[in-house]
Amino acid sequence: MTILSNQQYRLAARPIGMPKHSDWSFTTEALREIVDGEIVVQTIYISLDPAMRGWMNDAKSYIRPVAINEVMRAGGIGKVIVSKSAKFAVGDYVSGGTGVQKYWIGSADDKIAGFYKVDPKLAPLPKYMNALGMPGMTAYFGLLDVGQPKAGETVVVSGAAGAVGQTVGQVAKQKGCRVVGIAGGKDKCDFVVNELGFDACIDYKTGSVKDGLKEHCPNGVDIYFDNVGGEILDTVLTRINMKARIIICGAISQYNNTTPVKGPANYLSLLVNRARMEGIVVFDYIARYGDAVKEMGAWMAQGKFHTREDIVQGLETFPDTLMMLFEGKNFGKLILQISDE
Ligand SMILES: NC(=O)c1ccc[n+]([C@@H]2O[C@H](COP(=O)([O-])OP(=O)(O)OC[C@H]3O[C@@H](n4cnc5c(N)ncnc54)[C@H](OP(=O)(O)O)[C@@H]3O)[C@@H](O)[C@H]2O)c1
Numbered sequence: 001m002t003i004l005s006n007q008q009y010r011l012a013a014r015p016i017g018m019p020k021h022s023d024w025s026f027t028t029e030a031l032r033e034i035v036d037g038e039i040v041v042q043t044i045y046i047s048l049d050p051a052m053r054g055w056m057n058d059a060k061s062y063i064r065p066v067a068i069n070e071v072m073r074a075g076g077i078g079k080v081i082v083s084k085s086a087k088f089a090v091g092d093y094v095s096g097g098t099g100v101q102k103y104w105i106g107s108a109d110d111k112i113a114g115f116y117k118v119d120p121k122l123a124p125l126p127k128y129m130n131a132l133g134m135p136g137m138t139a140y141f142g143l144l145d146v147g148q149p150k151a152g153e154t155v156v157v158s159g160a161a162g163a164v165g166q167t168v169g170q171v172a173k174q175k176g177c178r179v180v181g182i183a184g185g186k187d188k189c190d191f192v193v194n195e196l197g198f199d200a201c202i203d204y205k206t207g208s209v210k211d212g213l214k215e216h217c218p219n220g221v222d223i224y225f226d227n228v229g230g231e232i233l234d235t236v237l238t239r240i241n242m243k244a245r246i247i248i249c250g251a252i253s254q255y256n257n258t259t260p261v262k263g264p265a266n267y268l269s270l271l272v273n274r275a276r277m278e279g280i281v282v283f284d285y286i287a288r289y290g291d292a293v294k295e296m297g298a299w300m301a302q303g304k305f306h307t308r309e310d311i312v313q314g315l316e317t318f319p320d321t322l323m324m325l326f327e328g329k330n331f332g333k334l335i336l337q338i339s340d341e
Pocket residue numbers: 048049050051134135138159160161162163164165182183184185188227228248249250251252253254280281282283324325326327328329330331332333334
């Protein structure tokens with residue numbers, strides 16, 4: 001193998017509030033030769049996820065924090081360019097934990113990277129980072145397993161135009177629910193209604209969520225899929241029905257807080273309505289991802305299910321591109337492209 005030069009973003013410091021450029025270091029190093037059982041993956045796409053902000057904190061969570069000087073953890077899709085493993089051949093496209101770097105090198109059986117093949121003939125590669133990947137699995141199992149929707153029920157989802165939100169709303173529509181999104185801005189609201197088929201969308205940046213819920217959920221809220229936490233969660237809690245289900249998927253409004261996370265003040269609504277609030281961690285469903293891909297893939301093939309990706313170019317843009325998530329600047333699943341397919 002000709003010696004390739006790898007480039008990586010490593011965590012340099014634990015951010016306080018919004019991450020800054022100085023929280024990262026950009027490093028260059030030569031790739032070593034591989035030994036038997038190993039592969040080199042050239043990263044093509046990196047998935048940028050709100051969870052990355054949590055992984056930068058030194059706090060107990062469902063996964064250990066990224067260590068200082070470690071390559072930033074990220075899911076990615078790449079092409080196997082060197083292989084000494086029977087599991088993957090040169091030219092295979094794989095999805096797994098590439099990290100924020102140009103090349104991944106290691107054992108083809110590495111459990112943490114967890115590479116598996118993806119087929120660009122079945123779906124464009126970016127779709128495997130959206131509905132057919134981690135955000136889609138989160139939406140599908142969070143809604144169906146935790147939320148248990150029934151036809152005719154009203155489902156509200158925040159972060160509606162984002163990666164998880166797009167899929168939640170469309171799966172809920174497929175299951176016969178009335179779906180109301182909450183998103184920031186007219187363009188995002190128009191998109192989820194006109195292109196994804198939601199029944200309505202509340203623009204929380206220009207209007208009142210409380211008034212929007214009154215108008216668009218005249219029969220109350222049976223399921224709230226919460227991607228944002230904070231004030232919006234509190235407001236939705238005032239409109240829930242008897243036996244409502246609140247799915248705690250994320251709380252992006254709180255991730256860069258320098259003060260403690262704001263909990264829901266209106267939680268007694270759960271008591272009054274005999275409702276439940278339950279968290280979801282997507283990795284609990286790995287064994288069942290295939291079922292979700294099969295069902296959503298079929299809806300896509302039938303033209304009944306659409307997704308939007310927001311692809312930004314260049315590894316060197318990583319620190320700024322990641323921030324788009326927290327500024328609401330991404331429109332669809334945020335992906336960083338760092339090499340050609
Ligand atoms: N539990 C799990 O296993 C799991 C797995 C994946 C993702 N998640 C969570 O799911 C949520 C959505 O993730 P995603 O990947 O689909 O991201 P995304 O929705 O594609 O992007 C983030 C969006 O959040 C919205 N946002 C940012 N700051 C906000 C604020 N202060 N208040 C309200 N909305 C705000 C913005 O949309 P607007 O322009 O509409 O404000 C932004 O575009 C996140 O909370 C994430 O942590 C959880």
